[in-house]
Amino acid sequence: MSFRLEPRTHTSLRLKLAVSLLAALVALLVVAVPVLLAGGNPFSAYGLIVQGAFGSPFALSETLNRATPLILTGLAAAVAFRARLWNIGAEGQLYIGALAAVLVGSGLLAIPAPLLIPAVMIAGFLAGGLMMVVPTILKQRFGADEVVITLLLNFVVILFVQLLIEGPLKDPLAMGWPQSVPLLAEARFDKLVPRLRMHWGLVVGLAAALLLWLMVRKTVLGFEIKAVGENQAAARFAGIPVHRTMLKVALMSGGLAGLAGVGEVAGVKFYLSSDLSPGFGYSGIVVAMLAGLSPIGTVFAALFVAAVFVGADSMSRATGISNYLADLVVALSLLCVLVGSFFLRFRVRYQRPALVGGR
Amino acid sequence: MGGRTTAGLAGRAGQSGEHDKGATLANRQAEIVLSLQGITKRFGPLVANDGLDLTLHRGEILALLGENGAGKTTLMNILFGHYVQDEGSVRVADQILPPGSPGAALAAGVGMVHQHFALAENLSGLDNIRLGTEPLMRLGASRAARRKIERIIAESGLEVDLDRRVAALTVGEKQRVEILKALYRDVRVLILDEPTAVLTPQEAEGLFTVLRRLAANGLGVIFISHKLGEVLAVSHRIAVLRAGRKAGELLTAQADRRAIADLMVGKAVAEVRRSAPTPGKALVEFRKVSLARGVARAPLTDASFTLRRGEIVGIAGVSGNGQAAIAALLSGLAVPSSGQVLLDGTPITSANPRALVAAGVARMPEDRQHDGVVGTMSIADNIALEEVRGKPFARFGLLDRKAMRARANAAIAAYDIRCPGSDTEARLLSGGNAQKLILARVLEREPRLILANQPTRGLDIGAQSEIHRRLIAARDRGAAVLVISEDLDELFALADRLLVVHAGQVSDAGPSAALDRGSVGLLMAGQSITAPLGVPA
Numbered sequence: 001m002s003f004r005l006e007p008r009t010h011t012s013l014r015l016k017l018a019v020s021l022l023a024a025l026v027a028l029l030v031v032a033v034p035v036l037l038a039g040g041n042p043f044s045a046y047g048l049i050v051q052g053a054f055g056s057p058f059a060l061s062e063t064l065n066r067a068t069p070l071i072l073t074g075l076a077a078a079v080a081f082r083a084r085l086w087n088i089g090a091e092g093q094l095y096i097g098a099l100a101a102v103l104v105g106s107g108l109l110a111i112p113a114p115l116l117i118p119a120v121m122i123a124g125f126l127a128g129g130l131m132m133v134v135p136t137i138l139k140q141r142f143g144a145d146e147v148v149i150t151l152l153l154n155f156v157v158i159l160f161v162q163l164l165i166e167g168p169l170k171d172p173l174a175m176g177w178p179q180s181v182p183l184l185a186e187a188r189f190d191k192l193v194p195r196l197r198m199h200w201g202l203v204v205g206l207a208a209a210l211l212l213w214l215m216v217r218k219t220v221l222g223f224e225i226k227a228v229g230e231n232q233a234a235a236r237f238a239g240i241p242v243h244r245t246m247l248k249v250a251l252m253s254g255g256l257a258g259l260a261g262v263g264e265v266a267g268v269k270f271y272l273s274s275d276l277s278p279g280f281g282y283s284g285i286v287v288a289m290l291a292g293l294s295p296i297g298t299v300f301a302a303l304f305v306a307a308v309f310v311g312a313d314s315m316s317r318a319t320g321i322s323n324y325l326a327d328l329v330v331a332l333s334l335l336c337v338l339v340g341s342f343f344l345r346f347r348v349r350y351q352r353p354a355l356v357g358g359r
Numbered sequence: 360m361g362g363r364t365t366a367g368l369a370g371r372a373g374q375s376g377e378h379d380k381g382a383t384l385a386n387r388q389a390e391i392v393l394s395l396q397g398i399t400k401r402f403g404p405l406v407a408n409d410g411l412d413l414t415l416h417r418g419e420i421l422a423l424l425g426e427n428g429a430g431k432t433t434l435m436n437i438l439f440g441h442y443v444q445d446e447g448s449v450r451v452a453d454q455i456l457p458p459g460s461p462g463a464a465l466a467a468g469v470g471m472v473h474q475h476f477a478l479a480e481n482l483s484g485l486d487n488i489r490l491g492t493e494p495l496m497r498l499g500a501s502r503a504a505r506r507k508i509e510r511i512i513a514e515s516g517l518e519v520d521l522d523r524r525v526a527a528l529t530v531g532e533k534q535r536v537e538i539l540k541a542l543y544r545d546v547r548v549l550i551l552d553e554p555t556a557v558l559t560p561q562e563a564e565g566l567f568t569v570l571r572r573l574a575a576n577g578l579g580v581i582f583i584s585h586k587l588g589e590v591l592a593v594s595h596r597i598a599v600l601r602a603g604r605k606a607g608e609l610l611t612a613q614a615d616r617r618a619i620a621d622l623m624v625g626k627a628v629a630e631v632r633r634s635a636p637t638p639g640k641a642l643v644e645f646r647k648v649s650l651a652r653g654v655a656r657a658p659l660t661d662a663s664f665t666l667r668r669g670e671i672v673g674i675a676g677v678s679g680n681g682q683a684a685i686a687a688l689l690s691g692l693a694v695p696s697s698g699q700v701l702l703d704g705t706p707i708t709s710a711n712p713r714a715l716v717a718a719g720v721a722r723m724p725e726d727r728q729h730d731g732v733v734g735t736m737s738i739a740d741n742i743a744l745e746e747v748r749g750k751p752f753a754r755f756g757l758l759d760r761k762a763m764r765a766r767a768n769a770a771i772a773a774y775d776i777r778c779p780g781s782d783t784e785a786r787l788l789s790g791g792n793a794q795k796l797i798l799a800r801v802l803e804r805e806p807r808l809i810l811a812n813q814p815t816r817g818l819d820i821g822a823q824s825e826i827h828r829r830l831i832a833a834r835d836r837g838a839a840v841l842v843i844s845e846d847l848d849e850l851f852a853l854a855d856r857l858l859v860v861h862a863g864q865v866s867d868a869g870p871s872a873a874l875d876r877g878s879v880g881l882l883m884a885g886q887s888i889t890a891p892l893g894v895p896a
Contacts, residue, residue, distance in 0.1 A: 223758055236692070237731070
């Protein structure tokens with residue numbers, strides 16, 4: 001008995017959805033084992049996760065709040081990966097975006113109040129974008145690997161932010177805590193619902209997803225990005241400016257990650273600190289992969305990941321099972337989706353034992 | 360199984376007199392070394408191989424002919440165990456090969472020389488031959504291996520310097536190393552996939568001599584090719600595949616070009632006729648153009664030539680002698696390191712494919728899958744690829760999908776691109792249909808200049824003559840056409856005038872009507888560049 005793999009010529013949407021659901025199911029089944037080992041009941045644990053993520057207006061708000069930066073960093077990864085530009089630096093770009101927001105929005109510059117929010121967003125977008133444009137130029141000029149550069153830049157940026165919030169940007173009123181001066185009230189995002197933490201950053205994320213989807217589907221730029229990503233040689237031969245297109249992608253990708261940082265500062269914390277992001281930049285890669293790099297899918301993948309983390313915290317408080325379970329669920333889901341994408345590309349064929357004759 | 364005779368297998372294409380010749384061949388080749396029976400392979404709705412039978416005898420050279428998509432590659436992949444057939448069996452000598460096991464095929468003595476060599480460039484010929492068969496570090500093995508290889512060389516005439524690094528070998532020598540690699544494994548069946556694509560006519564003739572000698576020593580050879588001339592020259596028997604089936608099988612001694620061509624396409628092929636050219640003003644002028652290595656695979660040195668409206672100029676040469684540089688310059692991928700390329704009197708000063716396209720240059724790239732189409736994009740997208748920014752495909756940066764689809768549907772109809780529809784991904788097209796897509800893309804604008812780089816490489820005769828017809832029609836309309844090809848038959852059929860490149864130098868060989876293959880072959884090999892043969896002074 002043996003199995004053979006053959007490439008598929010066509011993959012239907014139904015198959016894609018079925019494989020995604022199956023992947024999530026398998027991940028949950030596997031995670032049931034450590035839940036049992038920890039002395040818990042998988043069904044009630046999962047039930048508590050769902051309840052903790054969606055069970056009350058407060059829970060839902062927390063989940064959406066958590067999803068907001070993930071949507072943006074997920075889109076940052078998705079748009080870059082579609083063009084085969086490997087941006088692993090969303091974490092650093094997020095912090096640089098947040099830093100730009102603080103520089104522009106905390107009263108250091110005299111900007112009229114009504115323009116503060118647009119100014120904060122544009123500054124964050126450009127700062128994040130620049131953080132990706134520079135590695136892309138280095139790649140084009142010198143063949144420097146953008147994976148290494150963007151990954152290592154994350155640490156550089158976070159150390160730089162620490163330097164600033166311990167020094168020139170340190171808030172003198174923060175009782176010695178290493179945090180920056182706060183944003184002016186006019187530079188902050190409004191709450192979507194009174195007394196709940198979710199804020200207008202969520203709308204920014206959803207709008208960005210929609211715009212990206214339109215760009216991919218409807219615009220010349222989206223067409224050119226696809227051509228460059230799928231076959232750079234043919235794109236170049238056809239006269240599509242490969243380098244310029246890549247730079248646009250880099251600006252968008254870094255900019256979206258920068259916006260994620262703006263959202264966290266302007267919508268949640270109002271100041272910059274070195275614990276602003278618990279790895280939203282890296283989780284964005286997971287989100288984008290779970291979504292199959294689809295802009296709309298990214299929204300749902302971000303919601304899933306956010307729900308698992310928020311729900312697992314609440315489940316952990318109720319049962320005493322470690323909330324590391326959330327990492328397990330997300331990591332296994334990603335693995336299962338990756339395995340699933342393999343089956344989307346290949347068909348498995350079963351074959352009977354071969355007859356070896358003629359002896 | 361051995362009871363079958365060649366005459367009995369000669370198939371429906373046989374003619375009178377077949378029996379006598381068949382009988383003599385049958386005596387010599389009684390032993391069947393390879394037999395494929397009822398091979399059927401489906402990919403979804405596509406039937407790539409449909410009940411194929413094929414037999415190869417000891418000491419026989421069997422030519423396997425067929426267009427791209429006819430099922431040759433699939434059949435060879437099944438034989439090699441890369442694919443698993445849905446039905447049928449592969450038998451080498453007396454042993455049925457387990458499906459899907461390349462190891463078993465190798466062990467049974469099937470060797471293959473691919474079109475693209477699989478050699479480690481930094482190792483010597485000797486090490487390359489041993490690579491994969493035995494560990495290179497084993498003490499003493501090298502000497503035994505050398506003795507064995509030297510014996511094979513003496514028997515076959517595959518002369519090659521075993522101690523040179525493969526990177527320093529010529530293409531012909533590399534191919535010999537590939538063949539030696541197979542022979543070193545004591546193969547019974549040797550498969551050569553388009554072996555002459557990279558050779559000069561003289562080198563190809565040398566290869567044929569080797570193959571004949573190997574066959575005389577009892578090796579069974581399968582020779583895959585598109586070039587009828589060489590198939591007729593080297594093979595004993597010809598099997599023609601068409602649309603996954605065996606269209607016919609005939610003894611070479613009784614075959615003629617027309618009959619085979621008709622078998623390949625399944626209908627009578629119209630000979631492409633070419634009237635005398637009426638060249639007009641110069642359109643493209645190369646003035647002492649040099650292009651350093653790096654931009655293209657091989658440099659171009661002080662090339663000067665002119666291309667006039669209303670003529671087809673062919674560039675002959677062994678691949679890698681400067682053709683890529685000429686193509687890059689006329690495709691807008693490079694500008695000269697020195698000298699000038701004039702298009703209609705204006706020098707091309709920036710590497711800008713879009714500007715060239717806008718200036719009326721149609722460009723057909725050498726490697727259509729790599730440079731010509733984006734495989735994962737649709738036919739409609741690929742047809743719009745060069746002009747996606749302008750009308751009618753886009754307005755204000757937004758795509759007009761309807762216009763793109765309309766253009767694609769028109770092109771599919773006009774150029775007979777065989778596909779399920781304009782949404783089909785380009786990677787699913789066969790080579791010929793991909794080339795027709797590119798042709799449709801570039802000819803739509805009634806270009807002034809057409810650069811056709813290997814326009815029909817790997818295409819069946821039907822698609823070939825279709826593309827030739829279109830190029831000649833464009834010439835008659837007044838376009839200048841530059842054809843770069845490794846296929847001399849194609850150049851003689853198409854070109855009004857021939858240029859020959861060798862080692863980055865371009866020489867004008869003159870009107871093709873006054874030339875013969877031999878003299879062009881000598882020029883291709885770098886002899887008497889200054890005084891071309893066959894041209895009256």
